[in-house]
Amino acid sequence: MTDLETYRHPALAIDLVILAIHDGHLCAVVLPRDDLGKETYALPGGFVHHDQSLDQTVARVLAEKTGLTGLAFEQLATYGDPARDPRGHVVSVAYLALLPAPLRAAGLPLAEIRVTWPGEAGGPASAHLKGTPLRLAFDHAAILGDTVKRLRGKIDYSRIAFSLLPARFTLRQVQEVHEAILGRPLLKPAFRRKLLDRGILRDTSEMQTGNAHRPAALYELVPPTLE
Amino acid sequence: MTDLETYRHPALAIDLVILAIHDGHLCAVVLPRDDLGKETYALPGGFVHHDQSLDQTVARVLAEKTGLTGLAFEQLATYGDPARDPRGHVVSVAYLALLPAPLRAAGLPLAEIRVTWPGEAGGPASAHLKGTPLRLAFDHAAILGDTVKRLRGKIDYSRIAFSLLPARFTLRQVQEVHEAILGRPLLKPAFRRKLLDRGILRDTSEMQTGNAHRPAALYELVPPTLE
DNA sequence: TCAAAAGTGTTGATACTACACCCATGG
DNA sequence: CCATGGGTGTAGTATCAACACTTTTGA
Numbered sequence: 001m002t003d004l005e006t007y008r009h010p011a012l013a014i015d016l017v018i019l020a021i022h023d024g025h026l027c028a029v030v031l032p033r034d035d036l037g038k039e040t041y042a043l044p045g046g047f048v049h050h051d052q053s054l055d056q057t058v059a060r061v062l063a064e065k066t067g068l069t070g071l072a073f074e075q076l077a078t079y080g081d082p083a084r085d086p087r088g089h090v091v092s093v094a095y096l097a098l099l100p101a102p103l104r105a106a107g108l109p110l111a112e113i114r115v116t117w118p119g120e121a122g123g124p125a126s127a128h129l130k131g132t133p134l135r136l137a138f139d140h141a142a143i144l145g146d147t148v149k150r151l152r153g154k155i156d157y158s159r160i161a162f163s164l165l166p167a168r169f170t171l172r173q174v175q176e177v178h179e180a181i182l183g184r185p186l187l188k189p190a191f192r193r194k195l196l197d198r199g200i201l202r203d204t205s206e207m208q209t210g211n212a213h214r215p216a217a218l219y220e221l222v223p224p225t226l227e
Numbered sequence: 228m229t230d231l232e233t234y235r236h237p238a239l240a241i242d243l244v245i246l247a248i249h250d251g252h253l254c255a256v257v258l259p260r261d262d263l264g265k266e267t268y269a270l271p272g273g274f275v276h277h278d279q280s281l282d283q284t285v286a287r288v289l290a291e292k293t294g295l296t297g298l299a300f301e302q303l304a305t306y307g308d309p310a311r312d313p314r315g316h317v318v319s320v321a322y323l324a325l326l327p328a329p330l331r332a333a334g335l336p337l338a339e340i341r342v343t344w345p346g347e348a349g350g351p352a353s354a355h356l357k358g359t360p361l362r363l364a365f366d367h368a369a370i371l372g373d374t375v376k377r378l379r380g381k382i383d384y385s386r387i388a389f390s391l392l393p394a395r396f397t398l399r400q401v402q403e404v405h406e407a408i409l410g411r412p413l414l415k416p417a418f419r420r421k422l423l424d425r426g427i428l429r430d431t432s433e434m435q436t437g438n439a440h441r442p443a444a445l446y447e448l449v450p451p452t453l454e
Numbered sequence: 455t456c457a458a459a460a461g462t463g464t465t466g467a468t469a470c471t472a473c474a475c476c477c478a479t480g481g
Numbered sequence: 482c483c484a485t486g487g488g489t490g491t492a493g494t495a496t497c498a499a500c501a502c503t504t505t506t507g508a
Contacts, residue, residue: 008277009239012318050235051316054307078305078320080281089278091239093305093318172460189462190498213459214505399487416489417470440486441478 010080010089014057015045015140017076017147018066020099020112021164026180027112028144029066029099030127033137041111041127042137043144045092058095072163073097076147084139094143096150098163101173115144151181159200162221170208170216171195200224237307237316241284242272242367244303244374245293247326247339248391253407254339255371256293256326257354260364268338268354269364270371272319285322299390300324303374311366321370323377325390328400342371378408386427389448397435397443398422427451 018029030041046061048054054075062068076094084090113127113134124141125148127134136144155161161177162169175191195201202222207215245256257268273288275281281302289295303321311317340354340361352371354361363371382388388404389396402418422428429449434442 009236010275010277012236012239048237048307048318050237051309053309054305054318075304077302078281080275080320082278082280091275091281091320093307170460187498187500188460189500192461194497210507211459212457212507214461216460397487414470414472415487417472419488421470435487436479438486439480439484441488443487 010082010091012048013045013090013092014048014054014061015043015079015092015094015143016058016061016065016073016097017043017094017143018062018068018071018097018099019147019151019164021101021177021180022112022114024176024180025114026148028115028127028147030111030113030129030134030136030140031065032111036137037135040135040137041113041129043094043140048093054093054095058097062097068097068099071097071099076143076150079139079143081139092138094147096147098160100164100166102166115148148181155181159221159224168204168206168218168220170218172216237309237318239275240272240317240319241275241281241288242270242306242319242321242370243285243288243292243300243324244270244321244371245289245295245298245324245326246374246378246391248328248404248407249339249341251403251407252341253375255342255354255374257338257340257356257361257363257367258292259338263364264362267362267364268340268356270321270367275320281320281322285324289324295324295326298324298326303370303377306366306370308366319365321374323374325387327391327393329393342375375408382408386448386451395431395433395445395447397445399443 016029020027020029029044031044033040033042036042044061044065046057046064048057052060055073058073059069062071062073073095076096078091078093080091082089084092111129113129115125115127123145125144126141127136127144151160155178161174161181164177165173171192172188174195175186175188178191179186200222201219204218204220206218208218209215243256247254247256256271258271260267260269263269271288271292273284273291275284279287282300285300286296289298289300300322303323305318305320307318309316311319338356340356342352342354350372351368352375353368354363354371378387382405388401388408391404392400398419399415401422402413402415405418406413427449428446431445431447433445435445436442
């Protein structure tokens with residue numbers, strides 16, 4: 001076996017796709033990176049230190065670059081093209097984290113972007129900041145595209161949609177999250193029934209108030225029974 | 228930015244889950260690794276060299292350790308627990324490759340194992356060689372478990388099942404592949420119809436011969452139209 | 455009283471399950 | 482002519498899309 005320490009191998013990093021719903025659009029946290037070009041942005045990321053697990057690294061980078069702690073995350077995929085980083089060979093493991101709606105306004109020093117989607121198939125995503133297209137560094141447009149594809153595939157049977165919502169939410173809010181991720185409108189009655197039939201929501205007897213229309217019932221997620 | 232070359236970071240490797248159907252069971256290629264313990268086996272793997280892409284590394288390891296070339300593969304997930312390899316911190320990207328039925332007998336210098344599955348939920352897989360349980364090195368049991376879970380999730384809408392079959396096959400053979408991956412029997416009429424309704428098979432006008440029953444029609448996969 | 459959004463009922467179409475049955479071949 | 486597996490028909494059920502409709506609030 002080769003000596004692990006002296007062997008020349010690529011550097012290892014993690015990149016974070018931190019998503020939130022803003023104005024009915026799916027948005028990702030990006031950081032300005034003027035060192036990589038004018039008006040260039042990149043996903044938050046950082047190197048994996050020796051003897052640190054990937055999960056530890058994600059938690060560290062989350063805290064250091066965004067100040068967020070205690071967020072759930074899951075691994076997406078690993079990108080290893082030697083040319084993806086002009087500074088050298090850096091293999092990066094992409095992770096997904098979801099930002100519950102109330103955390104958005106917590107004064108984060110972060111730019112937010114819109115992720116649009118050309119057509120229904122795969123491919124890189126395009127990013128917009130306040131309506132104008134955004135230049136993304138490295139292969140981060142491809143990472144965002146893969147992320148949305150993955151989200152669309154599992155939103156129906158997983159609980160990820162609720163990670164983008166506050167602890168108590170209306171059914172319409174859940175529908176908005178689904179529509180933002182799928183990029184198309186959904187029919188309200190069908191959506192409501194399918195959601196309630198899953199048996200994962202409990203109707204708190206509280207109501208949303210302050211709107212100029214009939215108040216909506218507030219639901220909460222019941223903890224998962226061991227599957 | 229830290230100097231990429233002198234920075235101390237984990238080593239990077241890839242591991243291969245090479246699957247085939249044998250005797251109606253899902254099997255994976257493993258290699259004996261007496262250096263890691265008595266009667267211990269591991270998935271084929273190798274280190275990622277500097278300035279080599281992950282795909283290049285997979286192709287290289289496939290050729291070096293199994294002699295296989297030209298096989299399609301796809302990324303599974305990345306495992307980075309510092310304790311997963313007792314020799315040091317090695318982060319490994321797992322890849323899946325599928326072995327078409329006729330290649331199985333091509334005199335590969337490889338042991339094959341059965342991967343059984345306890346229950347329906349996730350968790351590590353258990354491996355068996357000729358009926359007796361097998362000791363797997365590292366976290367390779369977990370990798371195999373995750374792989375089967377992933378396969379089950381996408382077998383219905385992807386073409387992976389056909390990568391385990393020869394170029395021409397009977398519908399029953401396709402069903403056997405699905406049953407091996409899902410670990411449960413399927414109803415023949417429903418399976419046939421769903422498969423044919425996908426419109427991805429063409430009926431070659433040839434028939435399977437030599438069996439003591441009605442001959443089955445041989446089908447072939449039509450190339451995917453750009454999705 | 456009106457606008458707006460919450461929430462429910464109904465209907466036709468589609469897809470799936472489960473079983474019964476027929477067909478073609480080797481022995 | 483029998484055993485074996487290939488291949489098809491059908492009836493009952495669950496699911497889903499689409500639309501119409503009623504309800505409840507703030508202004």
